[in-house]
Amino acid sequence: MGTRLRWGILGTGNIARQFAQGMTSAKRCELAAVGSRSRYSAQAFAEENTVPRFYGSYEEVIADGGIDVVYVSLPNAMHHEWTIRALRAGKHVLCEKPIAATREEAAEMFAVARKSGRILVEAFMYRSHPLTAAWLEEVRGGAIGEPLLVRSSFCFRTRQTEGNIRFNPALAGGALMDVGCYCINLSRLVANAEPISVTVSAKLSENSIDEIASGTLRFAGGLIASFSCGMTVHADNTASICGTRGYIEVPVPWKPPMHGATYVLSTSVPPQMDARAKLAVGLPGSTPRHVRTVDAPGSLYSLEADDMAAAVLDGADPAIPESDSLGNMAVLDELRRQIRESIAHHPGCFLVG
Template sequence: MTDPSTATPPAYTPIADRPVRWGLLAAGGIARALAQAIAAVEGGEVVAVAARDGDRARAFAEEFGIPRAYGSYAELVDDAEVDAVYISSTHPFHREQALACIRAGKHVLVEKPTTLTVHDTEEVLEAARAAGVLAVEAMWTRCQPIVLDALARVRRGDIGTVRSVHAALPVPFDYDESHRLFDLTNGGGALLDLGIYPVTLAHLFAGHPTHLHVLGSRVATGADALVALQWMTTEGAVVQVLTDSLSHGSTETLVRGSEGSLQLHGPINNPTSFTVRRGEEEQLVDGGDRRGYEHEVEEFHRCLELGLPESPLIPHADTVAIMTILESARRELGVRYPQEDEPLHTADVVP
């Protein structure tokens, strides 16, 4: 895919001579983390927050010194002084909220996954392009310097040709059918909430599937809980991904090559370091600049300053490709959301 940073002219008037004015759509814990990140970096300020509960929005605004608080999302969308909206509601609501923001001319940072389905994700991204606004999935791991460093080393051949990748994310939750992770009506399932991280890393390091094999199990609500994916890429690498919402275990990622290996340490979504092994040599690379969501916010600001329609670090094609893997896998497991009114429209996992 062509690097969108080379596109001329800008897709919209760049925001380069003043702070980006952010609006927060939803006022939960992850919105709090992003508000803190925006405050910690240059180039942006939160000017409005909205929640379905007006009192909650006002309490959030008071905590962070945000000038405007709304008791409905529509009021935020209609706020002419908001440039960009961070959408952090639950998955099933992302599509309609993102489209409303885009129709209002807002740039959008949409919490992962962008939507519930491939079809809806493509609709949102195509609408953003047509409207001339920036749309980015909030896959913050892709903006982490430690991940970018590891990826650059693999792509330049430090461990030879990639032969296999193993990535896993088990996170134990107490089973409760009303919990978001197990409630299909609220976008539940391990794949979309947890599995998106190891699938994203595996896709980054190895590439897209030519074949995809799926094993897994569901809980009583019908949501996927344990999922194992295996695929082969065009280049001949084998990928193994595991996610589980009911078990403990390591989240480290291992990339094996023809000349060595690279292992990411620590949380899969925010690694602390990585080790490169080649022959008898072993190098531990420290994570260095680890500032959580701040890197994601800085990338979004950079894109707005350049007038880009998408982020080179989180390109639209990859967002759709990864959603295609996730959707293909859950359909194989018989997991279908009640909001879906169309079958998977992609014939296979190759975009």
């Protein structure tokens, strides 16, 4: 293998497009091929993103000898099959989040990766932005004392439900799978552990897709993480990590800008409520707020791609280790099981949990 990773993309949808555009600023990566169910789409994508080779099938991409790594940007229910096929064809794989439809599928994918001597990584791009490492270092370094509460949200509102993979149960859609997986990942990252119990409430669509979900994760050390996710509602899409000595607010945790990404560290001096009230009316409060800015080179997707290059070419630790992906899937499995169980007990009910 050379000094640069040659990428093949499966699928020509929304994230494949963003990834291909973002990749242009990657230091050690280049696009080599793209495959689509439609040769016409593959050609249009290749022309738009200057990809040298295009194919009217996914098979042809993974059979292409000029490719080192395959990026799986297909619907969730297809991650398992196409990741395994690519690994067996000798390719490394960066697979979109959530890595599979279930933990069992994910475990099988990693087993095939090991057997094939290839690297498999889940594409949680927010983990490649240095902002995430920066606020996490503050938490781990004790800046807020013992972290005991995490709050996070990731919501958007779309009216485009027809033909949308996110609203299709057969393609493993739903808000938990689409965006809740980020909140769960961040909560587990802060806890540096797996939860001992999880609960969820959800608002369902007519075809029993969780359009909105809200839940909690409890960890043995005492930390409680609450999260909200949704595909038909707006929210602030922030994260807060609250501890015994202060708290950190991350205004844009999931897709931080490359320039001027921030987090705010507040160290509390009681009584906190009084300090907040003073701040609200413009009086100096007693809560010091330190705004930290983190800049990053390139684009979010070039950072993600270069992290993959470091794992493949240098043997660096992957941005998301296997245990992290499996832990995330285990939580998603349990939350989705609870929703299914509620539906079974209350058929026709659109609010469950």
